[in-house]
Amino acid sequence: MDEDSHDEEKHIWQSFDYPGDNIIPGVKLGKNLVTGREIYLTSWKNSDDPSPGEYAVRFLMVKDKYPQLYLWRNNSVKIKRFGPYNGVEFSGQTIYNDKDKDIMVLNQKDMHLQFMHNSTMFSLMLKLTPDGKINVSTLLIHNHQWTYYDVFPYDKCDEYGLCGPYGSCVSLTPPYCECLKGFQQKESSSHNQTRACRRTRPLDCGPREGFFKFSSMKLPDTQNAVYNNSMSLQECEVACKNNCSCTAYANPNITADAVGCLLWFGDLIDVRVYQATGQDLYVRLAASELLDTNSKFHRTKRVNITITLSICAGLAGLIFALYIWTRRKKGSDVEREGRPRTVVDKDNKSSSKKENMELPLFSLSQIYRATNNFSMENKLGEGGFGPVYKGMLEGQEVAVKRLSKSSRQGVDEFENEVICIAKLQHRNLVKLFGYCNEENETILIYEYMPNRSLDSFIFDDTRKSELDWSQRFHIIYGIARGLLYLHQDSRLRVIHRDLKAGNILLDHQMRPKISDFGLARMFREHENEANTKRVVGTLGYISPEYAVNGQFSIKSDIFSFGVIILEIVSGQKNRCFVDEDRQPDSLVCHAWRLYTENKSLDIVDECLRNSCSILEVMRSIHVGLLCVQHRPEDRPDAQSVIDMLGGDDGLLPFPEKPGFFIYTSEITSNTVLPSFNDLTLSQVYGR
Incomplete structure (x- = not known):
């Protein structure tokens, strides 16, 4: 602080004390409590008049209070509140990379925030516009060009006090x-x-x-x-x-x-x-309010225990009957894909059955009441499994997935999904509440996702603008977190095998949740890959080694995830992509060509181009291309993907040609395509 005082005596005037309408790294916002001088941003009156306008960004500093930064109109009306400061930045206002930091100083002489930025590849500038927006621009060091980066406030929720007290x-x-x-x-x-x-x-x-x-x-x-x-x-x-x-x-x-x-x-x-x-x-x-919360928890717990005990009692009789029947039919079990029908390993099938039954079992009459007898008004959509309905079950909104009698998926997939998802609990995986298997009805009950599936946004010209870049990047990151859990952190390694935009559901906060585990396979810790004669999944998302040789592993899911990243960035479907010459192509191959020509930004969705973070977009495209490389061993795992998405300015490896590149982009009339295994395709429908 003494150095600051010394500087004040030495300098008559310095630009950093009067930032005007913009701020760059090193500038301080705040107040010197000794001299009384305050440093804050003021907008221009209009784009041609630099005199002070309506808006200002300044601290509200009261003695013994925690200082906060506000966007003001006429220095009296609060438009937005940034914060509070959490030791690194203002809560929720992440606009830099992990190396950057806002420095807050609070003492008896000085209260200020210093905006710091440590990148060697680009610089940042914040500008307060005459209409009360804060535009963030980046200066790329290698070409010295300013590029639009982001804007504050982000959304209507940033409006100060929008929802009132409490x-x-x-x-x-x-x-x-x-x-x-x-x-x-x-x-x-x-x-x-x-x-x-x-x-x-x-x-x-x-x-x-x-x-x-x-x-x-x-x-x-x-x-x-x-x-x-x-x-x-x-x-x-x-x-x-x-x-x-x-x-x-x-x-x-x-x-x-x-x-x-x-x-x-x-x-x-x-x-x-x-x-x-x-x-x-x-x-x-109040004590009674907390007591109600605990009572509801304990009531739910007692109900679950009662249901579990009842099911276990019935299960014991069922297991005994199955044991007698199995003794008589020994040797006649039908194997599927070289494995027992219980999907998991031979020595683990009985335990899997038990875990299957640990989920709550609902009666068909409950399901009828919840969905108003499967009324068309409650229908959300239809997939390869069958129709999906919205319902209200035990006071909670749910999605009811009903096996269609004409479905190409069947009891095996139903059992597989129940067994698999019963083992999984993660914020980026859809939650299974229970099931019903009564009167030839096969039904799964999931948590309800009000925003339905990702494809209903990014591929819909009227809705895609509802997902800004910040939300899309959080969705990419959330899917990666879900895959990390499936591939590494869950008790059994799970390969989804049908990862696609239609199987990514969005909750009320637009958080992604991976769904539809009917085609998933579970591995033990020491297993890494498997082969099958029956290839399942959705064209456009299936990896080359899986489609051609029936070989799948965690890297098969990574390939599918890479396709999803490119679809999220571009708003285009991989299989339905048409290039600028109106020639059919794949999005993956088009993205790789643009990358090799240093034109990756040409693929970005039109509705994002004026508001996206260029660095995050470029990194996302790069990671997506690394995920869709032809050789499985070249693709990163989920942990590496997360590290790269959230990484600093470090260089990423150069991606090789993507899988299927020769088949989609370099085919001639004399090209002989390899023979493919039969595909069991999961249909693409909205939730």
Whole structure:
């Protein structure tokens, strides 16, 4: 701080103290509490008039309060709140790579934020426009050209206080407000339409009051909060519990030495859910509200235990009957693909049956009631398995998947899906709630995905603009996380074998979940690949070694994932792609040619070109091409994909020609194609 004072005496004027409407790395925003000088951004009046305009980006700094950065209009109306600062950046506002960091200084003499950027390949500039937007541009060092990169605010949910006190904005397209747990919508008069939530049950400051944890949140406005930089999270909870006026607490710091305590007193304003970069918020609730939550949990647990015991009792009798029947029919088992019909290994089939039955079994009458007798109004779509219906089962929205009698998939796939997915629990895999097998009906019950499947967005000209680049990149990353779990982190290694855009479902926050495990195969830890005479999957996503030789492994799924990456970036289907000369081609081959000509950005979806992150797009295309290389051993595994997608400026290996390149792009009239195994194709339908 002394050096800053010395500099002030030495310099009469310096540009970094008056940034105007833009900021570059090294510039500080904040206030010198000794001299009173404040540094902040101001917009131009219009594009031709550099005099101060309506908008400003500046701190609201009050003594003993946690400082926050706001976008203001006329220095009085809050348009957007950035933050709060979490020790690395402003919560939810990731615009740099992992090496970059915002530096916050808080002391008795100075409060400021210094914007730092350490890349050797590009630089960043933030500009406040006359209409109140913050444009982010990149300067590529090798050609010294500025390129549009991103824009703030991102969406309607960024509007300050959109959902009112104790309300949370939980989705992006369109914004959707809901009250936090323990609160309900207030009755509003006709002349006052402001959203507001009130407590379902009042606080009484009793000893049994407690806190409910909300995850992935943008922490509330800290104007009515007190900050202590030395308290642990446990000490923070005790401090809030002992003060009847305290409504919530949190640790704003996400760094390794994460200490610090924010205590809120009064309403919680400007809360939203982030897809990946939020923090934990602990909100005070009445004892009866917490008791209801625990009671519901225990009731559900008791019901599950009762169902499980009943099923086990019935299963014991069934196993005994099967044992007698098997003794009489010994030697007559029909093998499928050189393996038992239970799909898993020979010595593990009985345990798999048990795990199959651990899922809740619902009656057909329950399913009828849940779907209104499979009414057409409730039908969501149809796939290779059969129709899918929306339903309400035990107070929860579900998707009911009904095996069609004419389906080319059958009982084997049904059993395979139940056994496989019962073993899997991950945030990027669809959750199976239960099943029904009664009166020749074969039914699976899944969690309901309100935004249906990925292909219903990226391949639909009227809807693709609803998925901006930030969302698409999070979807790519989420699919990769799901594959890492399937291939490496789950108890048994799982090869999906039908990974495609239609089998990626999107929840209300646009988080991706891999679905449809009817064709999946499970390996033990020491197994890496297998062969089959029956190739299954969807054309356009099947790897060369699988289609030609029937050989599949985790690298088969990686090939499919590479195709999905390129489809997400381009908004084009791999098999239906037509090049600029109106010649049929594959998207994969077209992307590889553009890459070799240094024209990769030509493949980007038109609706993304003015708002995407160029560096993330280029890296995604590069990773996609690495995934679709012809030789399985050249393709990265899921962990490497994640590292590359989230990596720094390090160079990636040069991709080789993709699989099927010669067949889709270099075929002549005399070319003899190799013979393919018979394909069992999974149809592409929306959910």
